[in-house]
Amino acid sequence: MLSRLVLTSGSALKNSGSFGACVVQASRSIHSSPQSKAPLPPLPEKGGKIRHGIFPEELFSLLYPKTGVTGPYMLGTGLLLYMLSKEIYVINHETFAALSISSVIIYGIKKFGPGVAAYADKLNEEKVAKAQEVKDVAVARLAQAIEDEKKEQWRVEGRHMLFDTKRNNVTMLLETNYRERLHMVTSEVKRRLDYQVELQNLHRRMEQEHMVNWVEQNVVKSITPQQEKESIAKCISDLKVLAKATQARAAV
Amino acid sequence: MALNFFDQFLSPTHLGIPLVLIAMIFPWVLYPSPSNRWLNNRLVTLQGQFFNRFTQQLLLPLNQGGHKWALILLSLMVFLLSINMLGLLPYTFTPTTQLSLNMGLAVPFWLATVIIGMRNQPTAALGHLLPEGTPVPLIPVLIIIETISLFIRPIALGVRLTANLTAGHLLIQLIAT
Numbered sequence: 001m002l003s004r005l006v007l008t009s010g011s012a013l014k015n016s017g018s019f020g021a022c023v024v025q026a027s028r029s030i031h032s033s034p035q036s037k038a039p040l041p042p043l044p045e046k047g048g049k050i051r052h053g054i055f056p057e058e059l060f061s062l063l064y065p066k067t068g069v070t071g072p073y074m075l076g077t078g079l080l081l082y083m084l085s086k087e088i089y090v091i092n093h094e095t096f097a098a099l100s101i102s103s104v105i106i107y108g109i110k111k112f113g114p115g116v117a118a119y120a121d122k123l124n125e126e127k128v129a130k131a132q133e134v135k136d137v138a139v140a141r142l143a144q145a146i147e148d149e150k151k152e153q154w155r156v157e158g159r160h161m162l163f164d165t166k167r168n169n170v171t172m173l174l175e176t177n178y179r180e181r182l183h184m185v186t187s188e189v190k191r192r193l194d195y196q197v198e199l200q201n202l203h204r205r206m207e208q209e210h211m212v213n214w215v216e217q218n219v220v221k222s223i224t225p226q227q228e229k230e231s232i233a234k235c236i237s238d239l240k241v242l243a244k245a246t247q248a249r250a251a252v
Numbered sequence: 253m254a255l256n257f258f259d260q261f262l263s264p265t266h267l268g269i270p271l272v273l274i275a276m277i278f279p280w281v282l283y284p285s286p287s288n289r290w291l292n293n294r295l296v297t298l299q300g301q302f303f304n305r306f307t308q309q310l311l312l313p314l315n316q317g318g319h320k321w322a323l324i325l326l327s328l329m330v331f332l333l334s335i336n337m338l339g340l341l342p343y344t345f346t347p348t349t350q351l352s353l354n355m356g357l358a359v360p361f362w363l364a365t366v367i368i369g370m371r372n373q374p375t376a377a378l379g380h381l382l383p384e385g386t387p388v389p390l391i392p393v394l395i396i397i398e399t400i401s402l403f404i405r406p407i408a409l410g411v412r413l414t415a416n417l418t419a420g421h422l423l424i425q426l427i428a429t
Contacts, residue, residue, distance in 0.1 A: 120294035
């Protein structure tokens with residue numbers, strides 16, 4: 001695994017040409033290779049195959065044609081024995097420390113490895129879920145907008161009825177107004193004409209009265225005292241006749 | 253015991269080639285640089301998350317202007333962290349046990365902060381030399397003391413790191429046997 005790390009970071013050194021360990025922006029300013037905008041290939045599902053936790057599978061497949069299955073193991077054993085026998089690797093207190101530390105590390109990795117991997121996966125999942133949620137919310141909102149738009153269009157179809165009703169209303173109002181005004185005009189005209197008629201009537205009546213008065217005056221003026229006495233005597237004789245008639249009727 | 257306890261603190265050379273540079277560069281190998289993918293592999297994800305939280309904690313007490321120190325502080329701390337932690341493994345060499353490396357880190361940093369402080373706001377920088385609320389007769393003495401402490405600081409910090417690491421490693425070796 002570490003060897004693979006060296007290989008990958010070596011290739012990364014070739015590509016990036018910088019020592020940016022944590023920040024991509026810092027490394028981008030000293031990039032020497034041309035950056036392509038081609039879409040990146042997707043990440044492989046699993047990491048490189050390794051055997052016994054350290055040795056990459058490529059070593060085994062490299063040695064397989066020449067030495068078969070046991071090749072790498074023989075190589076490892078041989079190297080170890082060579083280094084021990086020639087005292088290139090000296091066994092001292094540090095050996096024991098190395099053994100203890102490596103056993104602790106291996107135990108730790110075996111116990112907590114899946115947990116840490118799950119945590120890393122969870123981080124990525126959360127990232128994806130957040131973006132997905134944004135997308136889903138946006139899609140839901142757009143679908144809702146489509147629904148609302150359809151409803152609005154349906155409403156618009158019914159709007160012509162509303163317009164017709166309003167148009168009828170307005171026409172009726174205009175009609176009513178017109179009729180009212182017409183009525184007012186006729187009544188006013190009639191009033192003026194009535195006034196003229198009254199005026200004429202008045203005129204004629206006054207003429208009549210005047211004429212009657214004039215006739216009466218003339219008649220009264222023309223009554224001589226002689227005529228007056230004659231008429232009074234006639235009246236008295238008439239009254240006497242009437243009184244007799246009435247008395248006779250009452251006695252009957 | 254053929255080796256004594258202090259052999260681990262010798263700067264390693266092999267056939268006359270100083271290997272201390274390899275020891276210093278090695279932690280760089282362990283941190284893959286993040287690509288411009290959105291979703292990365294597990295190591296890069298974990299590393300990114302760790303650095304984010306670390307930087308967030310680091311920059312909590314600083315205001316906005318202090319945030320431009322984030323990169324160098326983070327890289328320095330991660331460098332020292334990884335070098336010191338790797339030194340706990342057997343057959344490794346911890347470069348920070350050498351006083352030269354620690355002084356080489358301490359003096360430029362300290363000098364940079366002092367010079368930048370003096371250039372940008374000299375009155376505030378000089379004002380740091382006098383703590384608040386000192387009685388008036390003590391002022392001259394205190395200024396001298398504060399200046400001395402300011403100049404001692406890089407030496408103090410460098411030596412502190414060296415001593416801590418040396419003592420720690422030595423202690424671990426002692427307990428291990």
